[in-house]
Amino acid sequence: MPLTVLRKLSTILPRSTANPLGSTVTPVTVDKIAGLNTLGISMARIDFGIDGLNPPHTHPRGTEILLVLEGTLGFVTSNQLNNTLFAKVLYLGDVFIFPIGMIHFQLSIGKTNAVTITAPSSQNPGVITIANALFNPKPPISPEVLAKGFQVDEKFVEKLQKKFWYYN
Structure with missing residues (x-):
């Protein structure tokens, strides 16, 4: 073209x-x-x-x-x-x-x-937007599961779950 x-x-x-x-x-x-x-x-x-x-x-x-x-x-x-x-x-x-x-x-x-x-x-x-699927599903995924899966602190996961996630 x-x-x-x-x-x-x-x-x-x-x-x-x-x-x-x-x-x-x-x-x-x-x-x-x-x-x-x-x-x-x-x-x-x-x-x-x-x-x-x-x-x-x-x-x-x-x-x-x-x-x-x-x-x-x-x-x-x-x-x-x-x-x-x-x-x-x-x-x-x-x-x-x-x-x-x-x-x-x-x-x-x-x-x-x-x-x-x-x-x-x-x-x-x-389309599955990764961050939205993990940190903003309804009902939410347990912070304990995500913290363990990503090897981060549960408080960090909870902070991510409280964010406004934009759907493109």
Whole structure:
């Protein structure tokens, strides 16, 4: 795809990034477009402010392909077999694939906003944001369990559980 087309796509419908994460995810799944039912695809636009973060998360029902339309992103992920760290900087036009179930995140690292388009291989890929799932479920997970699991003090876990957790 020519870079001029990518630049034009990135200017369509910018979303506000004025939130605690500095990013906004705009998904298009079967919930929004019934015609995606049984097609095995969906999309999302992710807008990043400067230093914006799409926090650590996973998609339990789909592999994700990500295309950078604007800006510069860094991401980190690790594989599930031996926790090998993968870190890369992505620029305009770069593509990366996150396999189904792999925990990953993206961070805007340039001096401008960033925009990506993702295309999961599922009409409803789901998303589990790790911090929210651990520190803000209803009902809450026992602080004792989380403290032991993370090898931290229970008071620290309780502090995390009292935070306002933003859902992107």
